[in-house]
Amino acid sequence: MIINHFKRTLVLALTISVHFFYAQEKVPTKKVQKGYAQIDFLPIKMPFEEPNMDFTGIHYNVMLNNWAYGGLGFYGAVGGIRGGFFTLGINAGAKVNITDKLFLDTGFHFGGGGGASAPDGGGAFILPHANIGYDFDAFTVSSGWSYVNFFDGGNIKGHQLYAAVQIPLSFNFSDFKNKEKSFSVDDLNLIEWKEPSSRLSLMVHLNNLSVKGDSKFSTGESMAGRTIRLAGFELNSFFNKNWFFFVKADGAYSGIPAGYMDIFLGGGYHLSMNKNRTNIQAKFGVGAGGGGGVDSKGGFLIYPDISIEQKLFDKVYLSINKGYLMSPDSHFLSSTLGFGLKYYVDKDGITTDYETPSKGKFKGIQTIVKQDWYIGAQRNGNFKQDMHQISLQINFFLNKYLYGAGQTSFANFGDAGAYAEGIVGLGVQSNNFFNDRVSVFAQILGGAAGGGGISTGQGLIVKPSAGININVSNNLSLKGGIGYVKARGGQLSTVFANFGISYDISYLIAK
Numbered sequence: 001m002i003i004n005h006f007k008r009t010l011v012l013a014l015t016i017s018v019h020f021f022y023a024q025e026k027v028p029t030k031k032v033q034k035g036y037a038q039i040d041f042l043p044i045k046m047p048f049e050e051p052n053m054d055f056t057g058i059h060y061n062v063m064l065n066n067w068a069y070g071g072l073g074f075y076g077a078v079g080g081i082r083g084g085f086f087t088l089g090i091n092a093g094a095k096v097n098i099t100d101k102l103f104l105d106t107g108f109h110f111g112g113g114g115g116a117s118a119p120d121g122g123g124a125f126i127l128p129h130a131n132i133g134y135d136f137d138a139f140t141v142s143s144g145w146s147y148v149n150f151f152d153g154g155n156i157k158g159h160q161l162y163a164a165v166q167i168p169l170s171f172n173f174s175d176f177k178n179k180e181k182s183f184s185v186d187d188l189n190l191i192e193w194k195e196p197s198s199r200l201s202l203m204v205h206l207n208n209l210s211v212k213g214d215s216k217f218s219t220g221e222s223m224a225g226r227t228i229r230l231a232g233f234e235l236n237s238f239f240n241k242n243w244f245f246f247v248k249a250d251g252a253y254s255g256i257p258a259g260y261m262d263i264f265l266g267g268g269y270h271l272s273m274n275k276n277r278t279n280i281q282a283k284f285g286v287g288a289g290g291g292g293g294v295d296s297k298g299g300f301l302i303y304p305d306i307s308i309e310q311k312l313f314d315k316v317y318l319s320i321n322k323g324y325l326m327s328p329d330s331h332f333l334s335s336t337l338g339f340g341l342k343y344y345v346d347k348d349g350i351t352t353d354y355e356t357p358s359k360g361k362f363k364g365i366q367t368i369v370k371q372d373w374y375i376g377a378q379r380n381g382n383f384k385q386d387m388h389q390i391s392l393q394i395n396f397f398l399n400k401y402l403y404g405a406g407q408t409s410f411a412n413f414g415d416a417g418a419y420a421e422g423i424v425g426l427g428v429q430s431n432n433f434f435n436d437r438v439s440v441f442a443q444i445l446g447g448a449a450g451g452g453g454i455s456t457g458q459g460l461i462v463k464p465s466a467g468i469n470i471n472v473s474n475n476l477s478l479k480g481g482i483g484y485v486k487a488r489g490g491q492l493s494t495v496f497a498n499f500g501i502s503y504d505i506s507y508l509i510a511k
Contacts (some may be wrong), residue, residue, distance in 0.1 A: 002464045006266050008435050013107050014291060014438075018277065023284060026183070026187075027183055027193070028175065030172050030173075031172065031173050031175075031194075033062055033063075034168075035060060035062040035063060035069075035169055035170055035171070036059065036168050036169045037058075037060050037268050038057070038058075038059040038060075038164055038165065039056065040162065040165075041054070041055070041057075041062075041162075042155065042163070043390050044158065044160055044315075045154045046080065046082075046120060046156065047156065048119075049312030050210060051080045051081060051405045052080055053104070053118075054077065054078050054080055054083065055076040056076060056078050056354075056362035057076075059091060059196065060072060061093075066395040067095055067096055069091070069094070069095065070092045072089070072091065072092070072369065073089055073091055073109060073496045074086065074088055075087040075111075075300025076288030076289075077116065077288055077290070079299070079300060080299075082115070082290075082294030082296050082298070083116060083295070083298055083299030084259070084290025084296060084299060085118055085290070085299065086263070086288065086410065086420060087470075088113055088390055088392060088410045089110045089111020089125075089127070089370060089390065090390075091108070093106055093108060094107070102132065102134060103140070103142075104130070104131070104133075105131040105132075105164075106128075106129070106131075107129055107132055108128045109126070109127040109128075109129075110124075110125075110126055110127075111124075111125060111390060111410070111412065112125070112388075112389060112390045112412025112413075113125075113412070113417065113420065114125050114417030115290070115291045115418040115452075117218070117300075117418075118156065120150050120154045120226050120418065121157060121417055122152035122154070122412060122414050122416065122417055123152065123361040123389075123410060123418070123419070123452070124151060124412040124413055125150040125156070125288070126147075126148070126151065127146060127148050128147055129145065129147075129162045130145050130271075131143055131144035131145075134234045138167075138168075138217030139450070141165050141166075142163065142164050143161065145159065145160075145483040146162035147159050148160070149418070152412070152413050154448035156380065161451075163394055163414055171348070172348040172507070172508070173504065173505040175375065175475060176366075176474070176504035178362045178366070178430075178506045179362055179363060179397055179400065180400045181360065181361075183359060183360050183361075185505060193350060193360065193508055194349070195351070197347055197348055197509075197510050198346070198349070199238040199344065200236065200237050200345045201342050201343065202235055202340065202342070202396070203234045203235075203342035205231070205233070205234065205319065205341070206230070206231055206338060206339055207229075207321075207337070208227055208228070209228040209230065209255075209325055209335070209336055210226075210335045211227070211332075212230035212333045213333040214330070214333075215294075215333055216295045217256075217293045217295060218292065218295045223256075226232055226255055226256065227290075228256050229252065229255050230251060230252050230262075231251060231253055231425065231447050232248065232249050233406055234247070234248040234342075236268075240302060241270075242270050242271065245266065245268075246264075246265070246268060246285065246464075247263075247265055247268045248262075248263070248264045248265075248285060248319070249261070249262070249263045249422060250262055250291050250448075250457075251420070251447065251448070251450075251459070252459050253268065253447065253448040253459045254458045254459065256293060256458070257292050257450070257458065258448070258451060259450040260289070260293075260459075261290075261293030262290075262301060262325070263287050263446070264285035264301070266283055266284050266285025267283070268282055268283035268284065268430065277310065278309065279309040279317065280307070280408075282306050283307070285303040286303070287300075287301070287348075288322070289325070290418075291451055292450065293377045295332065296327060296332045297327060297331050297332070300327060300328070301325060302325075302326060302328055303325050303336075304323050304324055305321050306321065306323060307338075308320055311346070315343055315344040315345070317341070317344070317396075319338075319340040319341070320337075320338070320339055320360075321336065321338040321339075322336065322338075323336045325423075328384050345509050347507050348507065350510050357510035360511065362506040362509075364395075364493070364505075365395065365396055365504075366393075366403075366503070366504045367502065367503045368391075368395070368492075368500050369390070369392055370393070370498045370499060370501075370503040372389045373388050373391075373496060373497050373498065374387040374414075374494055374496045375495050377416070377456055378454070378455045378490075378492045378494065379416075379453050380453050380454070382480040384494075385414060387454065388411065389412060390409065391408070391409035391500070392407065392408055392409070395427065399430075399448065400431075400473065401429060401431075402426065403443075404425075404426055405424065405426065405427050405443055407423050408420070409426070411452050415452075415453075416451075416453055416454055417452055418451035418452040420452075421449040422447050423445040423446055424447055425443060425444050425445030425463075426443065428442055428443070429469070436471070437470060438468065439469045439471075440466070440468050440499065441466065441468075441481075442465070442466040443463075443465055443466075444463070444464040445463045446460070446462040447461065448460065448461075449487070454492055454494050455490040456490040457487055459487075460487065460489065463485045464484055466483065467482065467483075467484065467498075468481070469480060475503060476504070477504055478499075478500075478501060479498075479499070481497070481498050482496070483497075483498075484494065
């Protein structure tokens, strides 16, 4: 009897141990990626005795090791006469400490873009820099030398001052293969995922600018009474339950000639009521905007706004916003009315200020940098010429196979430096095969595009494509695709191909 009791006890202990170790093994390990956000500024000397173009950038860089970094960045004009001049590019560099607080920062930026009838050629440019900086723990500041050269037939080049502010901004993640895996809060409590979550929201929206006052086209013609229709996205990141900062970008698809876009960075206050089913947000942003023939002078704009949100289901809200988009001196003035769908995410932890979650789920995200080749792109003037552009696409996986996508692109070769796209859509991606290294995808995107003499009419394009991913590590893959792009109201109708690299991870959300 004693032996039988011992056997039962041993079997029970082994069963509990197996379950315990299985639970430990099946919960993905938390990884931490160190990185930082950066805002920088440089006054670019323009040719032909034109005033300097004040250029400001927003970047995110990840630390590849203790001293090397890489990342992405946008630039936009905020001073001079080239409002609407925008670029996108990739960063690489090194940060080396001289003392505990002083450091050297040398880096290189390669990108594409242009606009506002500037002498940007095909749009390709380089921007190396060398700075000395000081670390204040919560942020760093640095300043030094930089050089810019729009080398593909452009006339913008020269040496200038470079100043930057960097804010540490790291994130937690797991391998991409863990996407859509769910775990109970009890399992997640056993390991390092037991920590407060951070709240994000992502919104895709349509925004209408009702132009007022003395606003004009660059030709001098009045714009008063016109409505510019925009499509874009907004990302909010919360400091606490009420305060947040946001990044917002839009492009015009109707109402004026193609080519207008804007990018804003700002902050706001969030107030919830009705058991978190109704939200009110007040926001204020500063940024750059112009193009499409709009005279926004140097390009610096401000954006005060208030919105109301109503919950539709789960964490999805309908948003309606009203406000102003304008230059500080009202040189360009418009009132705004927008409608959007917003999705809230509590990520990187399992405790939130908003609800008591019962489980955590890992969601997939891909950040893709690629080079597009438009074969014989139709131009204004009834001729064709190849056009190339640098492109950033972000895929958010809605389930194991379906993803929502946002993409922005800027021309860098092919004499179309002012051309840009801002498009969104849906895609599907297969499971991996061939030794878990290969997958295929198909997607359809659409939105705003224009500038650079490309024949897009008022700016609305549709862009289906398909392609292949080849994994080179747990979180990196090579990506290639072919597709077709068609403009509504313009002549652009051509085949394109692309090739790039994708950074693939999953992140934990509380549910």
